[in-house]
Amino acid sequence: MTSLVLFLPMVAALAVLLLPAGTRFDRIGLGVAALQVLLVAGVWAAFEPGGGVQFQERAVWIPAIGVGYHVGLDGLSLPLVAMTAVLFLACFAFDLGGPETGRRYVALMLFLETACIGVFVALDLILFFVFWDLSLVGMYFMIALWGHEGSRAAALKFFLYTFLGSLALLLGIIGLALHAEPRTFDMLALAEQAPLAGEARTGALVFLALFLGFAIKTPVVPFHTWLPPAHVEAPAAGSAILAGVMLKMGTYGFVRIAMGILPDQWRSAAIAVIVLGVVSALYGAVVALAQTSFKRLVAYTSINHMGYVMIGLGAAALAAGRRPDAAELAASGAIAQMVAHGLVTGLLFLMTGVLYRRAGTYDFDRFGGLAAVTPRFAAVTALAAFASLGLPGLVQFIAEFQIFVGSFEAAPLAVVLALLAVFVTAALMIWSLQRLFLGPVAPEWQGMPELSRPEFAAGCILGGLIVIFGVFPRPLLDVIEPAAQSLVALLAP
Numbered sequence: 001m002t003s004l005v006l007f008l009p010m011v012a013a014l015a016v017l018l019l020p021a022g023t024r025f026d027r028i029g030l031g032v033a034a035l036q037v038l039l040v041a042g043v044w045a046a047f048e049p050g051g052g053v054q055f056q057e058r059a060v061w062i063p064a065i066g067v068g069y070h071v072g073l074d075g076l077s078l079p080l081v082a083m084t085a086v087l088f089l090a091c092f093a094f095d096l097g098g099p100e101t102g103r104r105y106v107a108l109m110l111f112l113e114t115a116c117i118g119v120f121v122a123l124d125l126i127l128f129f130v131f132w133d134l135s136l137v138g139m140y141f142m143i144a145l146w147g148h149e150g151s152r153a154a155a156l157k158f159f160l161y162t163f164l165g166s167l168a169l170l171l172g173i174i175g176l177a178l179h180a181e182p183r184t185f186d187m188l189a190l191a192e193q194a195p196l197a198g199e200a201r202t203g204a205l206v207f208l209a210l211f212l213g214f215a216i217k218t219p220v221v222p223f224h225t226w227l228p229p230a231h232v233e234a235p236a237a238g239s240a241i242l243a244g245v246m247l248k249m250g251t252y253g254f255v256r257i258a259m260g261i262l263p264d265q266w267r268s269a270a271i272a273v274i275v276l277g278v279v280s281a282l283y284g285a286v287v288a289l290a291q292t293s294f295k296r297l298v299a300y301t302s303i304n305h306m307g308y309v310m311i312g313l314g315a316a317a318l319a320a321g322r323r324p325d326a327a328e329l330a331a332s333g334a335i336a337q338m339v340a341h342g343l344v345t346g347l348l349f350l351m352t353g354v355l356y357r358r359a360g361t362y363d364f365d366r367f368g369g370l371a372a373v374t375p376r377f378a379a380v381t382a383l384a385a386f387a388s389l390g391l392p393g394l395v396q397f398i399a400e401f402q403i404f405v406g407s408f409e410a411a412p413l414a415v416v417l418a419l420l421a422v423f424v425t426a427a428l429m430i431w432s433l434q435r436l437f438l439g440p441v442a443p444e445w446q447g448m449p450e451l452s453r454p455e456f457a458a459g460c461i462l463g464g465l466i467v468i469f470g471v472f473p474r475p476l477l478d479v480i481e482p483a484a485q486s487l488v489a490l491l492a493p
Contacts, residue, residue, distance in 0.1 A: 169213025236353020333402025
């Protein structure tokens, strides 16, 4: 079942390349994405919370060096796979009948879906690395071929910057395997061995290599400079996937590999992780407040929200020995934040795409009063904005509340500073809504088209889940919390 979920989009991408010209490729992409969501829903229904890694599949791949095809799902990866499937469905719905509906675009999107899901289901480090790099290649072409005026320069900067992180990641992976006995790249076996426990210098170097690779992808300040231009120049769906899914690969790598296989090193670096998280949260919020472009503002809020994840993961390590209940709450909130941010920011980026389709710009100064002519667009964007600022009753509030409550025991100052970042985020989101939708309508926007049916459907898919998991979070938390408990058990000294 895991392999079916993993490779269905890839097989569909190959089929799209072979179909005759004139085929409605966008409908095929939408149908495959919908089938993918149904498959993931079936896996979720059969999943047993607290049952560890399930739906595992193994096959020999490169036996000479201990590399195998090993995939599976647990409470950490399943929510991210489900979020990925839903976000791709929303993107295909958003693009239905739009300008990006050709053969190459749909095939690339389906290829990118397999690459993203592969990162989350891989349980072998080399398999993980293969899918990691494939996702970089897919997003490079997405930005370069379907982006805006400066897309090629932004795509090149994105690729070179993140590929540098991939090289550091590969060095860390090799370091882990070389110290395993017997030599293996299997994540579960490495987590049981803890191969670098007690080796201070070597463990620190391997940890640093892994940390650099994941920090660039997350991105953590100061490794974030590739992100704003990549987002601004990417098409709407590309930005939604980049922020909603690909940034989570970095935080997922922190949890699955850096914390799961090197718990001693993660505990030693916990304070530094929290400091980086606080800096990212404050920097992302303050710099976003200064933006004149709606899309660039949303890009910087992603740095802000990923900072909260880092605070939660760092605090979980500090509290694991003294207050495991607080550590579990912080870790659970950090994992939930990955899912919540994917849904919320994915919706925000799709709404920036609506703005660009109609006006050809993201600049706040060009707009005002749009709520009077496009009320549905205003309503969907407001829902996403309120979710982004952490309004109670919406999904991101649940995640952030858990992070702050769980982290307060171990890092009270960090929580206070993070709450300041939340206040700034609330201010910038309210100010953004005011500049876009309130006040008099400029004459050139009097006839601006309302959300089309595909655009509104995409908004309903993501907006509905934002509300449902905000009001009824238990289905999500029941899957995540056992994984958080297992993680804290590894971190306990």
